[in-house]
Amino acid sequence: MSRISYALGAVSLFLVAIVYKAASETTSSLSPQGCRMSYMSPSYLLQPHFNSSWTHLAKRYSLSLYREVGWESNEPRGVPVLFIPGNAGSSHQIRSIASSAARQFYSSPYTVSPEFSSRSLKPLDFYAVEYNEDLSAFHGPTIEAETTYAASAISYILSLYPANTTIIVMGHSMGGIVATSLLPSPNISAIITMSTPHALPPARFDRRIAALYDRNHAALMYDSTPMLSLCGGAGDLMIPSEACILPQPETPVYRRTVFSSALEGCWTSVGHQVMVWCHQVRWRVARAALEMGAVESMGELGAILDRWLRDGQTVPHVSSLEGLDVNATLHEILPAERILALHKPTEARTYLLPVPTGATNFVLYLAGGSILSMKPRSAIPLLADVRICTASSPSPSETPQCNSLAPRTLELIPDIAPGRPFPVPHEGVDESQGIVHFEAVVPVMSRESDGARWVAVSVSGADGRGWVMGGFVDNQVTEKAYSIHDMLYKDVSIPIDKPSLQTEVRLPQLLSNALAVYRVTAVYSSQSCSDVRLPPLLRHTSPSEAHFHPLTHDRPVLLHAHTAAPFIPHPAFSDRGVNLTIFSSGECELQALRIRLDWWGMLGRAGARYWAAAPGWAVGVVIWSIFLSWGIQDVGGPVPNVSESLSIFTRAVLPSMLAVAFFASFLPLPVDYLLGNSGEAFFSPIAPTLLLMVTGLVHVSWWLLCVLMWPLSRVGRMTGRQRDDSGIRKNTLFSMFLIFILVFLIIPWQVAFLGCWAIHFFTCATHTPPPPLAPSSTTPPTSVSPTSRYPPRSRSPPPPSAAQTAQTHLNAHHHNTHLLLLMTWLLPLVAPVLAVWVRTLATAGLTTPFDGDHSFWTVAPYLVLVDFASWTRSSFLQREDHEFVSIRWFWIPPALVAFFWGAYWTYEVFDWVWIVACLMVVIRVGPKYWGGAYWSSASTRSR
Numbered sequence: 001m002s003r004i005s006y007a008l009g010a011v012s013l014f015l016v017a018i019v020y021k022a023a024s025e026t027t028s029s030l031s032p033q034g035c036r037m038s039y040m041s042p043s044y045l046l047q048p049h050f051n052s053s054w055t056h057l058a059k060r061y062s063l064s065l066y067r068e069v070g071w072e073s074n075e076p077r078g079v080p081v082l083f084i085p086g087n088a089g090s091s092h093q094i095r096s097i098a099s100s101a102a103r104q105f106y107s108s109p110y111t112v113s114p115e116f117s118s119r120s121l122k123p124l125d126f127y128a129v130e131y132n133e134d135l136s137a138f139h140g141p142t143i144e145a146e147t148t149y150a151a152s153a154i155s156y157i158l159s160l161y162p163a164n165t166t167i168i169v170m171g172h173s174m175g176g177i178v179a180t181s182l183l184p185s186p187n188i189s190a191i192i193t194m195s196t197p198h199a200l201p202p203a204r205f206d207r208r209i210a211a212l213y214d215r216n217h218a219a220l221m222y223d224s225t226p227m228l229s230l231c232g233g234a235g236d237l238m239i240p241s242e243a244c245i246l247p248q249p250e251t252p253v254y255r256r257t258v259f260s261s262a263l264e265g266c267w268t269s270v271g272h273q274v275m276v277w278c279h280q281v282r283w284r285v286a287r288a289a290l291e292m293g294a295v296e297s298m299g300e301l302g303a304i305l306d307r308w309l310r311d312g313q314t315v316p317h318v319s320s321l322e323g324l325d326v327n328a329t330l331h332e333i334l335p336a337e338r339i340l341a342l343h344k345p346t347e348a349r350t351y352l353l354p355v356p357t358g359a360t361n362f363v364l365y366l367a368g369g370s371i372l373s374m375k376p377r378s379a380i381p382l383l384a385d386v387r388i389c390t391a392s393s394p395s396p397s398e399t400p401q402c403n404s405l406a407p408r409t410l411e412l413i414p415d416i417a418p419g420r421p422f423p424v425p426h427e428g429v430d431e432s433q434g435i436v437h438f439e440a441v442v443p444v445m446s447r448e449s450d451g452a453r454w455v456a457v458s459v460s461g462a463d464g465r466g467w468v469m470g471g472f473v474d475n476q477v478t479e480k481a482y483s484i485h486d487m488l489y490k491d492v493s494i495p496i497d498k499p500s501l502q503t504e505v506r507l508p509q510l511l512s513n514a515l516a517v518y519r520v521t522a523v524y525s526s527q528s529c530s531d532v533r534l535p536p537l538l539r540h541t542s543p544s545e546a547h548f549h550p551l552t553h554d555r556p557v558l559l560h561a562h563t564a565a566p567f568i569p570h571p572a573f574s575d576r577g578v579n580l581t582i583f584s585s586g587e588c589e590l591q592a593l594r595i596r597l598d599w600w601g602m603l604g605r606a607g608a609r610y611w612a613a614a615p616g617w618a619v620g621v622v623i624w625s626i627f628l629s630w631g632i633q634d635v636g637g638p639v640p641n642v643s644e645s646l647s648i649f650t651r652a653v654l655p656s657m658l659a660v661a662f663f664a665s666f667l668p669l670p671v672d673y674l675l676g677n678s679g680e681a682f683f684s685p686i687a688p689t690l691l692l693m694v695t696g697l698v699h700v701s702w703w704l705l706c707v708l709m710w711p712l713s714r715v716g717r718m719t720g721r722q723r724d725d726s727g728i729r730k731n732t733l734f735s736m737f738l739i740f741i742l743v744f745l746i747i748p749w750q751v752a753f754l755g756c757w758a759i760h761f762f763t764c765a766t767h768t769p770p771p772p773l774a775p776s777s778t779t780p781p782t783s784v785s786p787t788s789r790y791p792p793r794s795r796s797p798p799p800p801s802a803a804q805t806a807q808t809h810l811n812a813h814h815h816n817t818h819l820l821l822l823m824t825w826l827l828p829l830v831a832p833v834l835a836v837w838v839r840t841l842a843t844a845g846l847t848t849p850f851d852g853d854h855s856f857w858t859v860a861p862y863l864v865l866v867d868f869a870s871w872t873r874s875s876f877l878q879r880e881d882h883e884f885v886s887i888r889w890f891w892i893p894p895a896l897v898a899f900f901w902g903a904y905w906t907y908e909v910f911d912w913v914w915i916v917a918c919l920m921v922v923i924r925v926g927p928k929y930w931g932g933a934y935w936s937s938a939s940t941r942s943r
């Protein structure tokens with residue numbers, strides 16, 4: 001084993017450790033989580049009438065109805081809702097949302113809250129399917145079984161209700177995929193998914209999941225059922241949140257993606273499991289479902305979802321602007337300064353702010369109260385409305401003519417308590433917290449002589465709580481053409497001209513990608529900036545996402561986005577451009593923002609997204625090493641052992657492959673190629689780095705195999721067990737037939753593959769031949785160029801000497817160990833289904849159909865190879881006479897597939913390797929089975 005192998009193995013282990021550390025730190029550093037726990041008194045009523053006369057899956061899964069104990073009767077009589085849990089999820093996860101719905105609908109046990117009784121709304125009946133914690137993320141047929149069951153469950157549930165009742169479906173994680181697969185269905189009124197990977201399956205080992213995603217994509221694009229996807233952002237460790245974004249439909253159907261970091265009143269990233277119980281999210285989901293029960297039309301459903309799960313990206317519905325009395329007489333007119341600042345107001349008043357020349361926008365902040373019915377959930381009575389007034393003379397003594405000023409933006413932004421972390425860990429945002437942000441365009445005056453203009457702010461309901469702050473901002477945007485290359489290792493400073501209520505910063509050239517993380521530090525002129533109403537608050541907006549960060553002295557802000565990302569097609573958006581908005585009461589003197597790239601964060605983000613690429617690429621590395629070792633044998637050299645062929649690969653091939661990987665990263669390939677970056681030049685170093693790491697890991701995996709084989713090989717030597725080389729074992733065909741029957745009837749082929757691996761491992765461990773003494777074996781294998789053409793073979797082979805026989809045995813052993821390494825790296829591709837099977841076996845028993853996994857042919861070539869390896873000592877994979885070209889060249893396509901596609905659709909790699917395994921069996925191994933004369937074939941058969 002060469003020194004370079006040790007170095008490479010050590011380096012990649014070190015890198016893996018670093019990336020792991022970075023990835024596990026990103027969630028808390030990029031976007032901390034602040035969620036309140038939810039409490040409930042749950043009960044789950046099993047639905048025994050939903051039995052096998054409804055669905056053949058009745059024995060495997062179950063359906064239950066949630067009831068809040070002591071709050072509502074057990075009779076279902078409201079609007080049905082179906083909850084579908086995700087991968088390894090439980091039906092009990094519905095309890096938080098269902099309990100919140102009950103406690104919002106009933107103000108006290110069995111008493112309907114006046115808010116709902118006056119509007120003839122119905123309570124919700126939450127049904128939940130129990131999938132026994134099936135691992136649906138790894139196995140297409142499992143998702144299909146779940147979908148079939150959910151569809152029957154909907155039919156059953158609706159049979160309990162009056163005709164034409166529709167159902168609301170909620171799905172968590174993969175449950176959202178099941179929910180989407182139910183479409184099209186006239187029985188579903190709307191779908192809310194939580195942390196669901198719509199765009200990209202989290203585990204890409206199963207071809208059937210890919211097919212399912214294709215079908216779902218069509219439904220997402222064209223089905224008219226309203227859908228809303230809630231995403232957790234950087235705090236979601238299980239799925240990358242870019243996968244949670246719904247594709248933009250071409251038809252006008254309601255599709256909304258809401259990030260919890262932008263969700264009003266939540267403003268935190270939410271972990272994958274936390275999404276169902278985070279109080280700030282659950283009551284909004286429950287409320288939206290309650291309100292949806294009363295409406296029929298798709299448009300109204302969408303409006304309700306927009307209202308209760310609002311993320312500031314949609315301007316509120318126009319109907320909410322009603323109630324503004326434009327003709328109301330002004331209470332009292334006070335000439336005000338340019339900035340209106342009221343702290344804890346106690347009197348109802350109207351303030352007139354003269355419109356300065358050049359002003360284009362008016363901004364008003366109101367903490368805790370409401371403007372035009374936009375308010376935090378438990379708002380204080382403080383109320384403000386904004387009008388634009390004109391008078392012919394500049395004196396306000398004459399009653400001006402006032403009109404309503406329609407907002408351009410009306411939203412809630414977080415109210416950050418100075419000195420406390422944001423969001424507060426384990427607590428998050430309070431329901432009374434929130435600042436209403438009102439922004440309106442002040443109409444341009446036609447002529448200077450038209451008189452004076454004011455913006456009138458009427459404040460009412462003032463009871464000494466809250467504050468109001470408003471003023472004019474010129475619509476100037478700080479725009480800088482910095483690109484990511486300006487920030488690689490040094491700060492870029494963006495000056496903030498003067499204190500203003502609202503500042504816009506745009507960096508249109510800056511790369512905005514899930515892998516890019518920027519560190520922003522605020523520079524203040526004075527140290528103390530405490531006790532201000534609105535300390536500078538930064539909002540980072542990207543399409544479909546917004547994130548608020550307090551700009552404090554001590555903690556830098558890590559900007560990250562999810563729209564453009566590896567493997568995600570994003571035709572609708574550009575991946576350039578970072579938009580920042582700073583909200584501030586102008587009391588702190590913010591001088592500049594310093595931005596630089598955050599390498600640690602980027603490492604973590606890349607690590608979390610690319611670990612799944614490692615198995616596919618590792619198979620590619622192993623294949624290439626096998627290709628090289630066969631090449632040496634083809635030209636007559638001794639077959640190198642695994643360490644040797646890995647170091648040949650590392651020295652002879654890896655450098656050029658690193659270069660190819662680097663330059664291929666610049667090609668504008670489709671998103672499913674290579675690492676899914678579509679030729680983004682900045683990410684070109686990722687591919688060679690990953691290739692280097694994967695090569696190192698293959699080295700390490702081989703050392704591990706050696707360590708594992710060592711005890712067995714000692715036992716093998718001590719017992720001196722000899723191989724049975726006397727002929728083809730008669731029971732080979734019989735055992736094959738037995739396995740065929742087993743795979744066909746009971747076990748999935750993945751289990752048989754694991755069995756093959758175990759047998760082969762045992763074969764390799766116990767049949768280690770002693771190294772031959774012949775000098776030929778000491779020839780370093782590198783002296784034979786693996787790519788040189790064939791030398792003519794000797795026509796009359798000499799009789800095999802003892803040294804030659806030993807060399808033949810050694811060659812066979814080295815072939816076997818190469819095969820072992822290959823099968824070891826194929827294991828991660830089959831292991832997930834294996835886990836699903838074991839899990840299903842434990843919960844549902846053998847009766848469960850495991851469709852599509854009983855294909856004996858998938859495992860057959862490995863069975864033959866492993867069986868052959870266990871009884872032959874001849875160099876069984878030598879080139880045969882009848883080979884027109886050496887079949888080693890057939891290793892090239894799977895290797896290319898592994899590198900170009902393996903990171904995305906890993907199952908393709910398995911299929912391509914399977915083809916070569918079949919060729920090996922048919923061309924090289926098969927003849928020795930039916931030819932019978934296996935022993936003489938390799939070395940002594942006349943050519």
Ligand SMILES: *[C@@H]1O[C@H](CO)[C@@H](O)[C@H](O)[C@H]1NC(C)=O
Nearest residue numbers: 048049050051052053054058
């Ligand atoms: C299923 O339940 C219905 C209603 O309870 C009952 O009539 C039917 O016989 C049941 N079917 C089976 C197969 O148990």
Ligand SMILES: *[C@@H]1O[C@H](CO)[C@@H](O)[C@H](O)[C@H]1NC(C)=O
Nearest residue numbers: 161162163164165166186296
């Ligand atoms: C159900 O809907 C269909 C079609 O919209 C209508 O013809 C039928 O009368 C409705 N039935 C009830 C009971 O409302």
Ligand SMILES: *[C@@H]1O[C@H](CO)[C@@H](O)[C@H](O)[C@H]1NC(C)=O
Nearest residue numbers: 154155158159184185186187
């Ligand atoms: C809709 O529900 C009814 C029962 O109310 C059922 O008969 C029908 O098959 C369902 N349609 C679909 C598409 O699931």
Ligand SMILES: *[C@@H]1O[C@H](CO)[C@@H](O)[C@H](O)[C@H]1NC(C)=O
Nearest residue numbers: 323324325326327328402403
């Ligand atoms: C406001 O006053 C105008 C004229 O004085 C009148 O036409 C209009 O109907 C009034 N609007 C409301 C909402 O009272």
Ligand SMILES: *[C@@H]1O[C@H](CO)[C@@H](O)[C@H](O)[C@H]1NC(C)=O
Nearest residue numbers: 506541542543576577578579
């Ligand atoms: C930034 O804002 C500008 C102007 O509103 C808009 O055109 C652009 O698409 C935004 N970019 C991003 C990345 O949101």
